[in-house]
Amino acid sequence: MSGSSERAQRADAQRNVEAILAAAIRVLARDPKASVSVIAKEAGVGRVTLYGHFPNRAAVIAAAVDRALAQTTAAIDAARLDEGDPFEALARLVDASWSVTHQHGALLVAAERILPVDELSFAHAEPMAAAEAVFARGQRSGAFRDDISTGWLVTLLHSVTHGxxxxxxxxxxxxxxxxxLILATMVGAVTPPGREVPVVGGQVAESVP
Known part of the structure; x- marks a missing residue:
């Protein structure tokens, strides 16, 4: 086999992998119970081709989670969370987190059903670290209340977003x-007691009843 033929085959294989992962993210976002057959059909490949790249459904889901994690990291990096007013940084964090959670929420449901807990914890580690940095910066500046740990604020944000x-x-x-609604809840939560809840993102952020 010539070098050009090998390169062509590798390129075809890479395109198939990309198509499968993109299809898995779309399909599992609609239905976390979606089968390998549905994913393959969405990707425009046969089951044999899919299994040639991934040994089972769990492997497809794990790779799709990795892809979603990369997109999450990119969204958080683009949000410039270490810049500007802490409340505005919180607003950017909420926007970035929500865009990814809403897009990939059902994918994570599928992952929770089949992947080990340690893999899921790793998937959440970087976004949670970014959130903790935002809360820590806000507390250091005096903008956020400091009688609640940053770890608890991260847990609260995670719970509110998934809720x-x-x-x-x-x-x-x-x-x-x-x-x-997420931002209103979090701004109300981090505002120091007795201080007026600030205007964030052009709206008055208030705790949701």
Whole structure:
């Protein structure tokens, strides 16, 4: 086999992998129970081709989670969380976190059903570290209350964001309104007691009843 033929085959294989992962993210975002056959059909490849790259459904999901993690990291990096007013940085963090959570929420549901806990913990590690840095910076500057640990604030943000995702899927709130509600909840939570809740992102951020 010539070198050009080998390169062509490698390029075809890479395109198939990219198509499979993109399809897995789309399909599992709609239905976390989606089968390998559905993913292969969405990707425009046969089951044999899919299994040629991934030995089983769990491997497809793990690779899709890795891809989603890369997208999450890119979104967080683009948010410039170490710049500007801590409240505005929090608003950018909420926007970045929500865009990824809403897009990949059902994918994570699928992952939780099949992947080891340590792999899922690793997937959340970098976003949680970025959030903790935002809260720590806000506390150091005096903008955020410092009587609540940054670890608890990260847990709260994670819970509120995933709660919003569940509410959207159940029809309780609109996806477009979710970031505002998440931000309102978090700004109310981090504002020091007795201090007026600041205006963030052009809106008055208040705790959600």
């Amino acid at each position: 919003a995702s569940t509410a959207v899927h159940e029809g309780g709130i609109d996806a477009e309104d979710a970031p505002r």
